[in-house]
Amino acid sequence: MKRGTADLPLHYGTVPPWLAERMSLLGGAIAEAIIIEYGRPALLQRLSDPFWFQSLGCVLGMDWHSSGITTSVMNALRKAINCRSEELGVYICGGRGQFSRETPNQLLEVANKTGLNGNELVRHSKLAAKVDNTAVQDGFQLYLHTFIVTKEGDWSVIQQGMNPNERMARRYHWLSSSLRSFMEEPHTSVCGRNQGLILNLTDKLAAPTKEGIMELTKESPDKLMREVSIILPNHHEVKAEDVNLKRLGAALILAHETNVSDMESLLLQEGVGPRTLQSLTLVSEVIHGTPSRFSDPARFSFAHGGKDGHPFPVPTSVYDETIEVFDKAIRQARLGEKDKSNALKNLSKISQEMEKSYTPSNYFDDWVQHERDTSYKYGGKTVFGNAKKPQKKEDKGKGGIQLSLWD
Numbered sequence: 309m310k311r312g313t314a315d316l317p318l319h320y321g322t323v324p325p326w327l328a329e330r331m332s333l334l335g336g337a338i339a340e341a342i343i344i345e346y347g348r349p350a351l352l353q354r355l356s357d358p359f360w361f362q363s364l365g366c367v368l369g370m371d372w373h374s375s376g377i378t379t380s381v382m383n384a385l386r387k388a389i390n391c392r393s394e395e396l397g398v399y400i401c402g403g404r405g406q407f408s409r410e411t412p413n414q415l416l417e418v419a420n421k422t423g424l425n426g427n428e429l430v431r432h433s434k435l436a437a438k439v440d441n442t443a444v445q446d447g448f449q450l451y452l453h454t455f456i457v458t459k460e461g462d463w464s465v466i467q468q469g470m471n472p473n474e475r476m477a478r479r480y481h482w483l484s485s486s487l488r489s490f491m492e493e494p495h496t497s498v499c500g501r502n503q504g505l506i507l508n509l510t511d512k513l514a515a516p517t518k519e520g521i522m523e524l525t526k527e528s529p530d531k532l533m534r535e536v537s538i539i540l541p542n543h544h545e546v547k548a549e550d551v552n553l554k555r556l557g558a559a560l561i562l563a564h565e566t567n568v569s570d571m572e573s574l575l576l577q578e579g580v581g582p583r584t585l586q587s588l589t590l591v592s593e594v595i596h597g598t599p600s601r602f603s604d605p606a607r608f609s610f611a612h613g614g615k616d617g618h619p620f621p622v623p624t625s626v627y628d629e630t631i632e633v634f635d636k637a638i639r640q641a642r643l644g645e646k647d648k649s650n651a652l653k654n655l656s657k658i659s660q661e662m663e664k665s666y667t668p669s670n671y672f673d674d675w676v677q678h679e680r681d682t683s684y685k686y687g688g689k690t691v692f693g694n695a696k697k698p699q700k701k702e703d704k705g706k707g708g709i710q711l712s713l714w715d
Contacts, residue, residue, distance in 0.1 A: 316477040319374035331368045336388025337634040352464040356483035362605035369612040369622045373540040375477035397459040408453040436465045448478040546619040550606040553668035559589045587611040587630045593656040620679035621695040623686030
């Protein structure tokens with residue numbers, strides 16, 4: 309079973325209302341698109357993958373590397389999904405702090421609606437929390453617990469612990485279809501700073517220790533976690549080394565070097581500009597990409613920036629257009645008309661094909677600056693205010709950007 313750890317710097321603060329609303333709309337559209345195309349189990353599988361989850365948070369405009377992604381993404385999905393749970397067949401219970409303690413009651417309510425075994429769901433929820441708070445003694449205290457369950461009874465758990473002394477968080481991912489035992493390597497993945505040698509009583513090689521669990525202090529762990537899956541750095545800015553430049557460059561070229569008529573033919577929709585196509589391509593990959601495509605979550609922040617201004621302010625007008633395009637495609641897909649959703653699906657395929665012949669150049673810093681300089685044109689916002697037109701005269705014409713991408 310896959311398992312790993314990753315750095316998640318502990319960040320405080322709140323998501324501004326202008327972003328929270330958009331996150332809910334786009335997050336809900338992404339979740340529904342996955343359900344329509346691949347089914348409810350596929351949504352749970354993606355949520356249990358920490359690389360995909362971090363990529364989702366980035367494409368929604370959250371700080372690309374912080375612990376806040378977990379709370380904000382789950383809040384956005386809960387708001388979007390729970391009002392349509394009976395239609396989508398997915399229910400999200402729990403949350404942060406006091407809301408996590410409501411999980412058992414919420415699961416019993418779900419059971420009443422669906423006919424599932426509520427007591428069993430509550431037991432799974434409590435065991436998952438107890439394992440990560442007690443059986444895996446890694447120095448992190450849980451403060452967030454969310455339980456996502458489908459009407460068929462499949463479930464995923466996403467929960468997060470805090471280590472204030474280290475100013476770090478650790479996120480844990482569970483998936484019911486991968487679970488053999490709550491006390492034998494239950495996680496699909498663990499995200500958090502590598503703490504060196506830790507006591508992990510859920511490792512299958514810890515069976516001798518578990519046999520004497522009531523005399524835990526007399527025992528020593530059989531195996532200690534050392535593996536690292538994601539390492540998210542402390543620096544706020546997105547650097548070239550944080551992204552796969554070949555993948556990013558191909559997506560940018562597809563968006564900015566496709567002529568208008570080809571673009572409209574590609575999307576089966578008129579009036580979509582290059583900047584929106586850039587976002588659509590990255591959102592398409594979040595929906596349709598295979599697991600190996602999410603090894604560089606920061607790349608997906610080039611869809612809608614970040615609320616703290618890194619890599620650039622959130623382009624709200626582009627964000628709104630992206631939501632509108634996907635919403636329209638999903639509404640048609642519900643009626644069995646999948647032409648638009650298939651067109652959006654093809655964006656990620658075309659981008660991947662372009663990667664094969666693309667050699668990245670030193671375009672990264674220039675492109676980030678270009679996004680910042682032009683952000684005011686697209687309603688750019690951060691938690692600090694609106695993006696402003698740069699004082700210096702711009703001389704970065706379209707050709708300049710193209711050359712920096714190709715050469």
